[in-house]
Amino acid sequence: MNDPNGLVYNDGIYHLFYQYYPEDIVWGPMHWGHATSKDLFHWEHQPIALYPDENGYIFSGSAVLDKGNTSGLGTEGIDPLVAIFTYHDPERAKANTMDHQTQGIAYSNDNGKTWNKYENNPVLQNPGKMDFRDPKVFWHEDSNKWVMALAVGDHAEFYSSSDLKNWTFMSEFGKDIGAHGGVWECPDLIKMKVNGTNEEKWVLLISINPGGPNGGSATQYFVGDFDGASFSTTQKEVKWVDHGADNYAGVTYNNAPDGRHVFLGWMSNWNYAQEVPTEKWRSAMSLPRELSLGEDENGYFVSSQVLEAFENLTRTVLSRERLSLGDTISLKGSFDAAEVKWKQNLNQPVEIVFKNEVGEFIRIRLLPENGRIEFDRSKSGKTGFSDSFADKVHTAPFAPRDAVVDVRMILDRASLELFVDEGRYVMTEIFFPGRAYDEMLLYSSANATITDLNINSVSKTWNNE
Numbered sequence: 001m002n003d004p005n006g007l008v009y010n011d012g013i014y015h016l017f018y019q020y021y022p023e024d025i026v027w028g029p030m031h032w033g034h035a036t037s038k039d040l041f042h043w044e045h046q047p048i049a050l051y052p053d054e055n056g057y058i059f060s061g062s063a064v065l066d067k068g069n070t071s072g073l074g075t076e077g078i079d080p081l082v083a084i085f086t087y088h089d090p091e092r093a094k095a096n097t098m099d100h101q102t103q104g105i106a107y108s109n110d111n112g113k114t115w116n117k118y119e120n121n122p123v124l125q126n127p128g129k130m131d132f133r134d135p136k137v138f139w140h141e142d143s144n145k146w147v148m149a150l151a152v153g154d155h156a157e158f159y160s161s162s163d164l165k166n167w168t169f170m171s172e173f174g175k176d177i178g179a180h181g182g183v184w185e186c187p188d189l190i191k192m193k194v195n196g197t198n199e200e201k202w203v204l205l206i207s208i209n210p211g212g213p214n215g216g217s218a219t220q221y222f223v224g225d226f227d228g229a230s231f232s233t234t235q236k237e238v239k240w241v242d243h244g245a246d247n248y249a250g251v252t253y254n255n256a257p258d259g260r261h262v263f264l265g266w267m268s269n270w271n272y273a274q275e276v277p278t279e280k281w282r283s284a285m286s287l288p289r290e291l292s293l294g295e296d297e298n299g300y301f302v303s304s305q306v307l308e309a310f311e312n313l314t315r316t317v318l319s320r321e322r323l324s325l326g327d328t329i330s331l332k333g334s335f336d337a338a339e340v341k342w343k344q345n346l347n348q349p350v351e352i353v354f355k356n357e358v359g360e361f362i363r364i365r366l367l368p369e370n371g372r373i374e375f376d377r378s379k380s381g382k383t384g385f386s387d388s389f390a391d392k393v394h395t396a397p398f399a400p401r402d403a404v405v406d407v408r409m410i411l412d413r414a415s416l417e418l419f420v421d422e423g424r425y426v427m428t429e430i431f432f433p434g435r436a437y438d439e440m441l442l443y444s445s446a447n448a449t450i451t452d453l454n455i456n457s458v459s460k461t462w463n464n465e
Helices: 090-094 308-313
Strands: 004-010 013-020 031-037 043-050 057-065 081-088 101-108 133-140 145-152 155-161 168-173 183-193 200-209 218-226 248-252 262-266 289-296 299-306 314-324 329-332 338-345 350-355 361-367 372-376 394-397 404-412 415-420 425-430 439-443 449-458
Touching: 004 081, 004 248, 004 262, 013 043, 013 057, 043 081, 081 133, 145 183, 145 200, 155 183, 183 218, 183 248, 183 289, 200 248, 200 289, 218 248, 218 299, 299 415, 308 314, 314 338, 350 404, 361 415, 372 415, 372 425, 394 425
Parallel strands: 004 057, 057 133, 133 183
Antiparallel strands: 004 013, 013 031, 031 043, 057 081, 081 101, 133 145, 145 155, 155 168, 183 200, 200 218, 248 262, 262 289, 289 299, 314 449, 329 439, 338 404, 338 449, 350 361, 350 439, 361 372, 372 394, 404 415, 415 425
């Protein structure tokens, strides 16, 4: 599996579709796999939603609740779910025809249980561009129309429609701004309120492969304005949703309750995604995160926090009000599925190691005096499957604002999701130890003191594994 697709909420159900090849654990003819949840944490597998057909493989896209049945695809007063996706014609791609990617739609009148493809697909033809894909569609209230953000090589394009079946080009963005180390993919345009104010801005997410801050794939963002036809920004610097090596193609849910911006990303990297040392499974999604928009003297920034409902999965194993790190502190336990969090003075460096009895480990270093966070997986377990997997220490910027900063790490057997300073600094990383990590070491060269330390176990979340 790879990119999350068709993220939509309807009638109490969160739908997760995703890029999926059911015949192997390497990339192949793409389908849309399907899983559902009532809370974004407990999931159930569903039958494959979309299969390849005469128009090609089913590449990435989005899904919407067609309120008012603008498409006419609903029946008996039902507002349908409509999926908008890219068709990829493999034969035309081999022939370098420059028009092998088009956009199609499918619809469901039973809340995603079954899907029918629109009989007149594709609904958006390719004007002759090599990369023309990954439509993210939303309803734009001010202009009373559907808007599509599309990834087109080195930029994004915007289209509009009144019925999801007929699309008109409006504008393009990005040829001369942002990171351009690779092709642009998986756009998402979101209207967000700035924390603590009534100001509203538009945030454009763009994934890029390669060209990420730690090599390979990653997701950048732009904060600006959208007038219903074009997106603009005064932002000059490149900004990343996640500085880790393993969060890609992330997008947000359409129709999420309370207008929340719920984000899921694919937890891998195209540098090695098809080579990782797993056999019965290949890839996973990040935990669901809520995006928020802040502003300080340096401009706007996007933060990510795991949804509050995650706390329902945790049980406290160890709690310390205060812990001095003048010497290395060793804490034994199971870190196979765990949450570790604390608060610390922002001026004091802290080093964290998770290890197992055979000497495999990952190391995280919080270095405020150097303005960075470091993650080292060079001795994490199996690393030799790819030259780029453990070739360097990964870094993220770290310039906290307040006197005390919060640190939160959520570990699974093969992943770490790190959130620092209320999710302003985020790193997602995968690794493959031969045995679960069962010891955490804490150390500070500045005799740091951490407070409100909690180590929690995390329960399983799949209902039919």
